[in-house]
Amino acid sequence: xxxxxxxxDKINTLVDKNKFYTTNDAISILKEVDASKFNETIxxxxxxxxxxxxxxxxxxxxxxxxHSLGKPVKVLAVCNGDNQAKAKEAGADIVGGEEIVExxxxxxxxxYDVVICTPDLMPKLGKCGQVLGPKGIMPSPKMGTVTKDxxxxxxxxxxxxxxxKNDKLALANFPVAKKSFExxxxxxxxxxxxxxxxxxxxxxxxxxxxxxxxxxSTMGPGIxxxxxxxxxxxxxxxxxxx
Numbered sequence: 001x002x003x004x005x006x007x008x009d010k011i012n013t014l015v016d017k018n019k020f021y022t023t024n025d026a027i028s029i030l031k032e033v034d035a036s037k038f039n040e041t042i043x044x045x046x047x048x049x050x051x052x053x054x055x056x057x058x059x060x061x062x063x064x065x066x067h068s069l070g071k072p073v074k075v076l077a078v079c080n081g082d083n084q085a086k087a088k089e090a091g092a093d094i095v096g097g098e099e100i101v102e103x104x105x106x107x108x109x110x111x112y113d114v115v116i117c118t119p120d121l122m123p124k125l126g127k128c129g130q131v132l133g134p135k136g137i138m139p140s141p142k143m144g145t146v147t148k149d150x151x152x153x154x155x156x157x158x159x160x161x162x163x164x165k166n167d168k169l170a171l172a173n174f175p176v177a178k179k180s181f182e183x184x185x186x187x188x189x190x191x192x193x194x195x196x197x198x199x200x201x202x203x204x205x206x207x208x209x210x211x212x213x214x215x216x217s218t219m220g221p222g223i224x225x226x227x228x229x230x231x232x233x234x235x236x237x238x239x240x241x242x
Contacts, residue, residue: 014033014221019224020226020227021223021225021226022230023190023229024187026215026223026225027186027187029223030215030216030221031179033217033220036218040179040218040220041069041178041179041217042176042177042178042215043173043174043215043216044173044175044176044193044194044215045171045213045214045216045222046171046173046194046210046212047170047211047213048172048210048211049205049206049209050170050202050205051170052167052169052170057204058166059200060140060142060165061143061163061164061165062145062161062162062163062164063196064162065192066185066189067181069177069178070160070178071160073114073157074094074113074114075113075157076094076096076114077092077094077150078097078100078115078116078118078121078125079095079118079121079150080097080118080121086150087116087151089151090150090154090158091154092154097121098121101121101127104125105128105131108131109131110132110135110137114137114145115132115138115145116145116147116150116153116154116157117145119148122146125139144161162175164193164196164200176189176190176193176215179220191234192237194230194234195234198234210230210231213227213230
């Protein structure tokens with residue numbers, strides 16, 4: 001309890017819950033909080049100005065950040081013919097065709113992290129929606145996991161792509177870095193990912209798009225980010241008005 005109270009007191013000293021911080025300052029605070037016994041993940045939570053009930057305002061895509069989080073992923077590639085050789089060469093952990101679909105259906109088999117499927121087999125794999133859907137691993141063209149370029153999709157999955165999507169409350173929660181990263185690397189990833197999220201704004205979404213942003217770590221505090229300051233940083237990065 002002594003160490004926990006000491007850590008909590010330090011967090012209370014470092015973080016003013018009523019204050020909005022620049023991204024740089026928020027990163028510095030998270031780095032300063034005593035490290036855990038494991039390499040914590042740093043996450044962003046973004047309240048979006050969208051209507052999550054409208055299909056044309058859904059945010060759902062995947063992207064590879066400049067600095068990989070290094071999380072190993074087990075990739076299942078569902079394809080036929082020459083694509084099977086390409087998938088194996090690209091590093092897919094499991095490769096198969098129609099027989100894979102049958103295995104998923106009969107065994108409720110989900111021993112993998114990412115499923116990548118070629119368009120020709122997607123109608124068959126679609127039968128597995130009740131198995132793959134609840135796990136959040138059903139392939140989707142928007143996520144780049146239904147594709148003719150199976151090698152590229154596997155390479156991106158192995159490189160540590162990050163999935164960005166909104167929930168029912170119009171929140172997008174996603175990892176951005178590891179606490180062990182250098183400050184510049186964390187900032188690079190945040191700006192890159194936030195620039196991509198800003199670019200994904202649906203045309204039918206009106207008003208303020210990036211409403212509230214919080215940066216946190218697995219065992220650390222949640223720090224409110226000054227949205228205007230972050231927009232300025234994104235503008236410098238992209239050269240586009242936000």
